[in-house]
Amino acid sequence: MRPIVVHSVVALAALGTLIGCATAKKAKAPAAAPTAKVAVTNAPLTKDEMEKRVEALARFAAGVSGELREQPDEALDQFYKSVLADPTNEPLAIDVARRLIRKKESEKAIEILSKCAEQRSATGFVDALLGIAYQQAGKTDLAIAASRKAIVKLPKALLGYQNLATIYLQTNRPKDALAALDEAAALGVTEINFLLELGEAYRNYVSVQPRQFESVKAKVMATIEAAAKLDPKGQNLIFRLAELFSFAGEYKRAAELYVKLLERFPNQAILRNRIVELYLRANDLKAAQAQLDALVRDQPTNPLAHYFLGAIAAEQKNWEKAIEFYTKTIQLNEGAKQEFEPVYYDLAGVHITNDDAEEALKLLEMARKKFKATFLLEFYSALAHSRSKDYAASIKHFTAAELLAKRDEPERLTALFFFQVGTAYERHKDFKQAENYFRQSLKLAPDFAEALNYLGYMWAERGENLTEAKAMIEKAVKQEPENAAFLDSMAWVLFKLNQPKAALEYQLKALKHQKEPDATLHDHLGDIYAALKQPDQARAQWEHALTIEPSEAIQKKLKAAVPAKP
Template sequence: MAGAPRAQMEADARFAEGVLYETQGDIPRAVAAFRSALEAAPGDEELAREVARRFLRYQQPGAALAILQPFSTNSTHYELPLLQAEGHLLQNRPTEALTALREAHKRGAPLAALVPLLLPVLQRPDALPAEARPLAFVRELLDAPHADAESLLVLADAYARLTTLDPAERSQSAEVLARTARRVESLNPATPEQQFGLAELHLRSGAVEQAIRWYEQARAAVPEASPLRRLVLARLADLYLQTGRAEPAREVLEDLSKADPMNVQVHFVLANLALEAGRPAEAVDAYRRALTLNPKLEAAYYNLAQALLALQQPQQALATMESARTNIGRTFLVEYLSGLAASQMRDYATARKHFLAAEVLASTSETNRLNAALYFQLGVTAERTGDIPAAVRAFEQCLKLDPKFHPAQNYLGYMWAERGENLDRAHQLIEQAVQADPHNSAYLDSMAWVLFQLGRPAEALPWMEQALATMDEPDPTMYDHYGDILAALGRTNEARQAWQRALELDPNNETIRRKLQPDPSAAGSAHPAP
C-alpha cells in the first residue's frame, strides 16, 4: 500500500506545478502538468473535478467531459453533473446539459449553483426536444427547499417566459407566480435588485398593489446614479397612471425627469397631468421641454396650444401652431386650434378661414373630424363675420351630427331671436338648451329674450331675473335685456336703472345711451350674439 501515498504525493505535486504555470499564463504547460496529476491518481474524483473545472475555463469542454466520464456512474457529488452541464453547454448541446442539471438537482445542488447554468438552456427552448420538458423542471425547482431569493426570482422570470409557449400551463401560471412571490417575500429580499424583481413577479401574477409596494421599496433603496432607478421609476409611474393616481404619478415622474432629463416621454406625460389637473402654466413649461428634445412630437404642439388658450394667450398659441406647420406639416388640428386662437383674439374672419381649412382637410383625410364641435365653430365665426345663411347651415349641420349639442341649440336659437326670425323654432331650441344646462346664465338670458321677442314679456321676466342671479360676471347685454323687458311691462324707472347699469359696463354703447333719453323708443333693438 506504500505506493498509494507516493502516487497521491506525485499527483499533488503535479497539480501544484500546473497551478504555478497557470498563474504565469503558460496554459499549455499547465495542461500538461494537470494531465500528469490525473495519471498519477486516476481514481481521485476531487482531483478530476478540479482539473475539469480548469479545462472548462480554458474552453476545452471535450477534454473536461472525458476526464469526468469515468466517475459518472459511481459519483454522488452534485458538482460533477454541474461541470458536465457546463461542458455540454460549451459544446452547444442543451439537451445533454439539461439532463446533467436534473442529475445535479437530484444530488442536492443548491439553486444558486444550478440557475446560472440552466438559464442558457432555457433561453433556447426551441433547441430542446419535446420530451425534455424544461418547463416542468423549472416548476420543480421553484418548489425546491432551501431556495434563495435571487434564484427564485430568476427561475420565476424564466417560468413566466416559458408559459407563453405552453397554453396548457398558462392558465395556472398566475397562481404559480403568486406562490413564488409569497415565498420570496418570506425571505426578506434586501437589495433593490431583488425588491424590483419581486415587484415584477407580483405584477406578472396580477397583484398590482403588492407590485407598487415593492417598487416603492426598491425606489427608496436604489442609489440615485443606478440605471435600475430609472426602470423602477418608470414602472411606478406607469402603474400609478393605470390606476388613476395622478398625484403619485406626477411625483414619480418628477423624480424620473431628474434621473433621465433627456426622456421626452416623461416631460410629455408630466405636461398632460398638469393640463388635466388644471395647471396650464406648468403644462406649458413641460410641453416646451418635450418639444425642445423632440421637435417632431406632434401631440405636444396640440396640447401646448390648448394650455396656452387656457391661459388666455392666443397669440402664443398661434405661434405654436406656426411651429407645428413647419415641423409636422398642415393638419386638421393645426388649423382647428389656430381657429380657436384667432377666435379668442376676436379675429373672427381669420378664425373662420382656419376652420374652413380644417373642414377641407378633414373631408379628404380624417372624416371623423367632421363633428359637431367643428361645425359649431364654423357657425359662430360665420355669424360673427355677418354670413348668417352660412351660420345657419353650420349650426344645423352641428345639430344633425349631435342633436343634443346644447351650445349650438342656444346660439342658433338666440341668433334667430335677435333677428326676429323663426321664433317658434328658436324658442324650442333654447328650451332644449336650458333643459340640458338649467343654471347656465347665457341660456336663461336667451330664453328670456326669445319670449320677449314673441311678445310675452311677463313670461320673460322671471327667466331674465334668473339669468342675472346666476351670471358669473356682470354682463351689459343681460342688463340691457332686463331693461327692455321691464320697459315693456311699464316699469320705466326700473328699466332705466337696468339700462344705466348696462351703460356703466359698456360706456361706448350708443344704443343703450339712446334708451336713457327722456323718451326712449329703442327697446328691443338688436343685441350682439352671446
C-alpha cells in the same frame, strides 16, 4: 447564426423515439413538450417500421444540418419529412406544424398533425394546433371539431376554448365566442397562467367586439381578481395582470402593481412612465406628479417627464407652470430624430386658454415648418385666430382641418368640432353657414346643450324660427336649469315672441345665477322692463349695464327712453 437550442432539445427527444427497439426502456417525456407521451412498446419493430425510423432520423439530422448552415426552408422541409416518417414524435410534429402555420402552409401542417393525432398517445395539444391549421385553411367545421376534441383530452386547459373563441370571432359568431370563454371560466381553475390567459382572451374578444365591453367587464374583473388573490411574483405575471386591470379601467390598481415592479427594478424608466400614464388616467394627479418628480430628479433631461408635468399643470389650470413644462419639453426634444409633435398643440391650447393668441400662432407657425399639415395643426390655428377675433382666418383653418379629417381622421369630426366651426361662422356674420354647422353638430349629438342654446339664441337675436328656437333653448335649460346663459336665451326668445312677462321670470333667474357681472343680462332685463311699461326699472338696468361695459346701443336707448320721474 440562427440559435438551435430548441431544436437540440427536440433532437434529444427524437433520438429516443427514432432508435427505440424491442429492448428499449420506458422513455421520459420529451423536454420540449412535457405532457406528450412517447409511444413505447415491447413488441419488436417490423422491417418497415425500422426503415421509417431510420429515415426519420436521417431526415432530422439533415434538418439540423440545414439549421446550422442557416438554410431555414431546407431545414423545415427535412423536419417535415422526418415527422411524416415517424408521426409518433409529437414534440417535433408540434414544432414543425407551428412553423408551417406561420408560413401559411396550412395543408402541410394539417397533414402532419392529422397523422400525429391518429396515434393513441397523441395529446390534446396536437388537436388544438390542428384546429388552428384547419381554420387557417378555411375548414371551419373541422377546426371546431378538432378544438372540441382538444377540450375533451385537456378539460382543464384553456387552449381549446381559446381556439373556439378565435374561430367563432373570425366567422362572425360573437355569441358563440363569448360562450366558449364563459365555458372555460365556469371550470373554476385557480392556476395563475390559466386565469391570466382567460382574461387576455376576454380582452381579445372585446378588441373585436368593442361595444360589448360593459357586458364583459364583470367577467374580466372576476377573472383578474381571482388571479390577483394568487399574488403572482414573476415579473411577466405581474406585468400581464397590471395590463388586464388597465384594460378593465382599473388604472390605479394597474399602477400599484407596476409600483411593486419598480421597487424591484428601480432603474427601469419605462416602468415609471407607464405608472405615470396610469395614474393620469385614474385622475390621481398627486400620485402621478410624485412619480414624475422622481423621474425628473433621476433624468432631468427626459422630455416626456416634463411633458406629463405640463399636462398635470394644465389639468390643474396652472397655466404658468403648464407653459413652463411644455416649453421645456420642446427645448429638450429639439434636434431629436423624431420630434414630439403633440406638445406643440398642447402648448398652443394653453396659450389660447390663457388668452394669448399671438403666442399660440407663433408656436403653430413653428410647428407648420417642422411637420406636415394635420388636423390638429389646422384646428388649433383656427382656435387661435378665433381668439384673436380674426374669424375669416379662423374659418379658413377650420375648413382645412375638416378636409384633412375627412381624408385621414374622420373620427375627428365630432359634434364639438362642428359646433366650434358654427360659432366662427356666426361671429363672421355668415348665419346660413353657422346654422348648417350647428345642425351638423346636433345631428351627431341631439342633446348637445351648448349647440342647442347657441343656435336658438342666434335665431332669437335675428327674430327667425322663433318657435324652433324656443324648443331648442328649452331642451338646453332642462339639462342645466341654473346656467345663466341658457336662462338669458330663454328670456330673450320669449321677449322676441312678445311674452315679456314670462321673459322677466327667466331673466331674473339668469341674473341670480350669473357667476360674474354680464352687461348683456342687464341690457336684456332693461328691454324686458321697457316692454312691461316700467321705464324707471328699464333705465336702471341699462345704466348698470354701462358700468360693466360701454355700449353705444345702450346709450341710444337711454337717450330715447322716457326721463325718470324726479
